Amino acid sequence: MEAPPYKICFDNILGRHLVATHSIDCGTVILEEPPLVRGPFFHTYAVCLACGKILTEASSRPCSKCGWPLCDENCEKSPNHQPECILTVARGNKISIKNFGVSNPNYQFVTILRALYLKQAAPEMWEKLMQLQPHPIDVNIAPPSFIRKLFKLDDWSEDKIKKVAEILTINGHELPIARSPQLAVYDKTSLLEHCCQANCTKTFTNEGHVLVIAARQIEENEHLSICYTDPLWGVENRRLHLHQTKHFWCSCSRCEDPSEMGTNINSIRCPNESCSGFVLPKTFLQEIKIWNCDSCDAVFSNDNISLLLGKIGAEVSEMPKEDAAACKQFIKKYDKVLAATHFYMIDVKMALSHMLSSENYEELSYNDLKLLFKTTEELKMVAETIAPAERRLLGLILYRLAKTKIEMARRDDDEGKFRSVLAESRNDFCEARLFLANEPTVLPEGRVCLKIGLELKLIDDLLTKK
Numbered sequence: 001m002e003a004p005p006y007k008i009c010f011d012n013i014l015g016r017h018l019v020a021t022h023s024i025d026c027g028t029v030i031l032e033e034p035p036l037v038r039g040p041f042f043h044t045y046a047v048c049l050a051c052g053k054i055l056t057e058a059s060s061r062p063c064s065k066c067g068w069p070l071c072d073e074n075c076e077k078s079p080n081h082q083p084e085c086i087l088t089v090a091r092g093n094k095i096s097i098k099n100f101g102v103s104n105p106n107y108q109f110v111t112i113l114r115a116l117y118l119k120q121a122a123p124e125m126w127e128k129l130m131q132l133q134p135h136p137i138d139v140n141i142a143p144p145s146f147i148r149k150l151f152k153l154d155d156w157s158e159d160k161i162k163k164v165a166e167i168l169t170i171n172g173h174e175l176p177i178a179r180s181p182q183l184a185v186y187d188k189t190s191l192l193e194h195c196c197q198a199n200c201t202k203t204f205t206n207e208g209h210v211l212v213i214a215a216r217q218i219e220e221n222e223h224l225s226i227c228y229t230d231p232l233w234g235v236e237n238r239r240l241h242l243h244q245t246k247h248f249w250c251s252c253s254r255c256e257d258p259s260e261m262g263t264n265i266n267s268i269r270c271p272n273e274s275c276s277g278f279v280l281p282k283t284f285l286q287e288i289k290i291w292n293c294d295s296c297d298a299v300f301s302n303d304n305i306s307l308l309l310g311k312i313g314a315e316v317s318e319m320p321k322e323d324a325a326a327c328k329q330f331i332k333k334y335d336k337v338l339a340a341t342h343f344y345m346i347d348v349k350m351a352l353s354h355m356l357s358s359e360n361y362e363e364l365s366y367n368d369l370k371l372l373f374k375t376t377e378e379l380k381m382v383a384e385t386i387a388p389a390e391r392r393l394l395g396l397i398l399y400r401l402a403k404t405k406i407e408m409a410r411r412d413d414d415e416g417k418f419r420s421v422l423a424e425s426r427n428d429f430c431e432a433r434l435f436l437a438n439e440p441t442v443l444p445e446g447r448v449c450l451k452i453g454l455e456l457k458l459i460d461d462l463l464t465k466k
Contacts (some may be wrong), residue, residue, distance in 0.1 A: 003087060005030055006193060008225055014134055024218040027434060030200065031212045033303060036129045037118060037168070038080075038208060039111030042141050045180070046100045049084060049110060050075035052178030057100050067109075068095030070208040083109050083117035091152040108141045109151070111183055112236035116156060116203045128187045134166035135247055141165065167440055170246065177204050177442050186210050187287050194246065194253040196238060198389040200420050202226055206440040213438060214422055215389035231387035232350070234266045234343040235284045253284055254386060264339035265346065268305065272298055279305070309344075312337075316344050327352040328371075341382050349375045357400045361407040369411075372402045392445050395435030399448055402428035402455075419463065424457045 004017045005028070022089055024030060040047055043146045046055045048071045060069035062177045063076050066088035070076050088095055095106060118126040143162035147153070153161065168185060175184040182347050191209050192200065199222065218224070229241045235255050258280045260269065269277035270293040280286045283303065288302045312334060319326050326360025327348050338345050356364060356372040364372065383390055401432075402425035409421035429452050436449035 008188070008265060014193060016131075018188065018191050020218050020220055020222045020224060021393050022220050025213050026216050027437075028214045029211055029438065030214055031188055031300045032205070032209050033186055033188060034207070034209050035175070036125050037115045038182055038184040039113060039114045040107050041181065041183050042108040042111070043103045045102065046097050046104050046106045047107070047180050048075050050078035050081045052180050052182060054180050055100060057225065059098075060100070060446060062094070062097075065089050065094075065117075067252060069097050083114040083121070086150055087113050087117060087153075090189055091150070093451040096369060099171050103365055105142070109147055111168055112147060112161065112165055113151065115168060115185075116153070116161070119418050127334060129167060130163075130187065131318060132167050132171050132185070132187075132190050134163050136166060137172040139178070144215060150417070173202070173210065175208055177206060177208060177440055184208065184210070193223055193225040194228040194242065194248075194250065195385060196227055196229075196231060196235075196250060197227040197251050198227045198231075200224050200389050201389040203392065203438050204440055206442050209215055211438050213391065225389070227389060231390060232265075232343060232346050232382065236266075237370065239284070243414075244365055256283070258282065261385050262286065263385050263387065265343050267309070267339040267342060270296060271300070271338060272296055308337075312344055319348075320349040322355065324355045325357070346379065349379060352398060353379060353397075357403070361403050364407070366411065369404060369408055372400065373408065375406065376400050392439060395432045395439075396445060396448060398428045398432035398435065399452060402432065404427075422459050422463055426456065426463075429455050431461070 003021070005024050007021050008016055009019045010016050040049070040052075046060065047053060048055055048060070048301060049068050050070055050335055053071055055069050055071070059071070061072065062068065062321055063070055063085060065076075066085040068081070068084060068088065075081065096285050097106060097197070099105060114404070116128060120128060135328065142150075144158040144165070146162055147157055148156060151165070154300070168183065171185045171190040172183040173186065173189070182259040188210060189202065192202075192212065199214065199216055199218050201213050203213065205211065210326050212224075212226070214337065228237045228246055233240075233241070235258070239250050239255060242248060259278075264278050266284070267280050268291075270277040270279050272293070275296040275298070277292060277293040277299075279291045279293050279300060281291050290302060291300045291305050292298070293300075319329070319330060330348050331345065331352070353372060353375050356368055357376075376397055380394070380401065383394050389391070405428075406425050409418045433449055433452045433456075436445050436452070439446035439449055441447060441450065
C-alpha cells in the first residue's frame with residue numbers, strides 16, 4: 001500500500017497536525033476516510049435516524065423497539081439507527097417524539113449516544129475519537145448529568161460524556177450529502193490546520209467519506225490546511241466566527257492584510273465626491289480607531305463607519321435573497337458606497353448569479369446576460385485571489401462564465417467570433433470539470449460536472465462543422 005503524502009507531527013502550540021512529506025500536485029486527493037461518528041446536529045427538526053429525511057407526523061413511524069421516529073421498516077433495520085436504538089432500549093423506556101417541524105431537544109442526544117456506542121461496537125474507532133482535541137462546550141445542550149440519568153448510562157462518568165460532547169462540537173464537520181445536514185467527525189481530517197487562504201479543500205463522497213484535495217501545488221514540509229469558516233466573509237466576521245466556534249483569533253497573512261491581497265473585500269468607497277479611492281483601517285488585528293483613504297489621505301472615524309456597515313449588514317440579512325429585483329436594487333443602491341467586491345456586495349452578487357444562472361440562458365434579457373457576466377467575472381477574481389481552495393465555487397463560476405460567453409456570442413450573429421468563443425469556453429468547461437471532478441452526484445455541483453460532459457460534446461460537434 002502506497003504511503004500517504006503526509007505525516008502527523010506535534011508541537012505545543014498546534015498540537016497534532018499534518019505536514020506534507022513531499023511535493024503534492026494541485027488536484028491530488030491527499031486522503032479519503034469514513035467518519036468515526038455521524039449523526040444529526042444537536043439542534044434539529046425531527047429527522048429519520050437512518051436516512052436523515054426530515055419527518056412530519058404523517059410521514060413518520062416510531063421504531064418498534066425504541067420509539068425514535070423513522071421513515072419505514074427498512075429504516076428501522078438500518079445499521080445507522082442501531083446505536084441509539086440499543087442504548088434507548090437498554091434504558092427501559094421508549095422515546096416519544098410528538099413535535100415535528102420545530103427544533104426538537106431530544107435529538108441533541110443522538111450523536112453523543114452514537115459516539116459512546118463506539119466503545120463497545122468499534123473500540124479502534126473509539127480510541128481515535130478520544131485522541132481528538134476537546135474544548136469546553138458553549139452551545140446550548142443538556143448537561144452530562146441529565147444525559148447520563150435519562151439514558152441510565154451508569155457505566156459512564158459525567159466527565160467522559162462531557163468530553164465526548166466537547167470533541168463532537170470542536171471537531172464536527174457539516175456533512176451536506178444527507179437529506180438534512182448532519183454532523184460528522186473524522187480522524188485525520190480533524191488534524192488539518194485552519195488558514196483563511198488554505199492549501200487544501202474538502203468534499204464528500206455519496207457515502208459520506210471525506211476527501212481532502214490539494215487546492216494548489218503543496219511543497220514538501222508545508223503544513224496542510226483548510227478554511228474553517230466562510231472564506232468570502234470579511235476579516236472581522238471571519239475572525240469573530242473562528243473565535244466563537246474554534247476558540248482562537250486568526251492572524252494568518254490574509255487577515256494581516258486589510259486589503260486582502262488587493263481584492264478590497266473589506267473596503268468602502270471614499271465619501272469625498274472628487275476622490276475615487278478606497279477606505280480601510282491600517283489593520284483589523286488591533287482595536288480600530290480610524291479608517292484612511294488610500295488616495296486622498298482623508299481620515300474617518302471607526303464609529304461612523306461601523307454604524308454605516310452595521311446598517312448595510314442588517315439590510316443584507318433581511319433582504320429576500322431569492323428575489324433578483326431586490327438583489328439588483330441593493331447593488332445599485334450601494335454601488336457608490338461599497339467597493340464592488342466588498343463582502344456584502346459579494347454575498348448579494350452570489351445570490352444574484354445563482355438566480356440568473358438557474359434560468360435558461362437563452363431566455364435571459366441581454367441586460368441580465370451582461371449583468372451575469374460582469375458579476376461572475378468579479379466573483380471569479382475574488383475567489384481565485386483569496387479563496388483558491390474553494391474548488392467547488394470556482395467550478396460553478398467557470399461553468400457560468402462559459403455558458404454566458406457562449407450565449408452572448410451567439411446573439412452577436414458573427415460566425416467567426418462565435419467559433420472563437422466556443423474554443424475559449426471549451427477551456428473554461430474543462431477547467432470547471434477538473435474543479436468539480438470529486439463532487440458527489442447527490443450535490444448540485446456533482447450534477448453540474450455531469451452536465452459539463454454534455455456541453456463539451458456539443459462544443460466539439462459545433463467546432464468540427466465547417
